[in-house]
Amino acid sequence: MRDYQDKDNMSTGSLTPCGVIWSILSFFGMCLVCVGFYMPYWIRGQMVFHQQNYTVTFGIFRRCNYPSNDEFIEQCGRYLTFYDIPSNSWRVCTITVGVGCGLAMLVSFIALFACCIKDIVSKKIGRLTGLIQFIAALFIAAGCGIYPNGWNHSEVKAACGFTSAEYSLGTCQLEWAYFITIAGCVTIFICSTFSYKAGQTKTGHYSTYAL
Incomplete structure (x- = not known):
């Protein structure tokens, strides 16, 4: 009988049920970090200019x-x-988070294509993409950790009551883009563990006939 061959031919995509969840979460995490990376809402403060107060972010x-x-x-x-x-710390943060977002996008698109196209993600490719996601999460986490080191810059101090310093915001507040970047980083890290179960094991395409 050709039961196994027919079932294999009818399958679309190369992901296990766990892999489908991995694909969805990978896309979600990628969206979070990319939006957080681009949006200028990591910290918020007040700046006085010509005796008028302005909200700056x-x-x-x-x-x-x-x-x-x-x-x-x-x-x-x-x-x-x-x-x-403004500071060397923010420049380093731009590079590290940017690289992390790029790696997250690469894996996310691979995962989405794997939902529809057969034999893209095998067990080995799943492990490799998981490693890439783990590295992406490390880059993004490093960027988020380095970012507060730049709060001692004069431009930031002018918006934070001239009391901000490294890892101390003064009168400023953290904003939503910083938090969703961290949330996306955690999501990508979780995805890196799911990826080990994402790919299907390839089997040989042999016909079996009943005698």
Whole structure:
């Protein structure tokens, strides 16, 4: 009988049920870290400019509401160059979180394609993608840990009551983008453990006939 061969031919995708959950969580975690990386809402403070108070926010490489020459720009934008980012810690954070997001995106797209296309994710590929996700989570966690080291910069101090320092925000507050980046990092780390059960074991395509 060709039962096993027919069932194998009818299957679409290369993931186990655990692998489908891994694929969904990988995409969810990737979305969280990428949104958190891009949005300029990691910390929020107040800045006085020409005797008026303005709410300002900072991300890693973007900010909202900032002074420029003799005017105050009330909009969001990125720093003009990499070296305009306020501190070395934030530059390192930009690189580490950016690399982590890139790796997370790579695995997420592989996982999504594996839901529909056969033989993309085997047991070995599942372990490899899990290792990549673990490395991505380490990069993102390192970036989130390094970020507060840049709170002693003069630009941040001006928004935080001139009392901020390394790992001390002064009068500023952490914002939602920082928290969803951490949440995405944890999700990706959890996904790295699921990946070991994501791929199906490849079997030979042999026909078995009843005598």
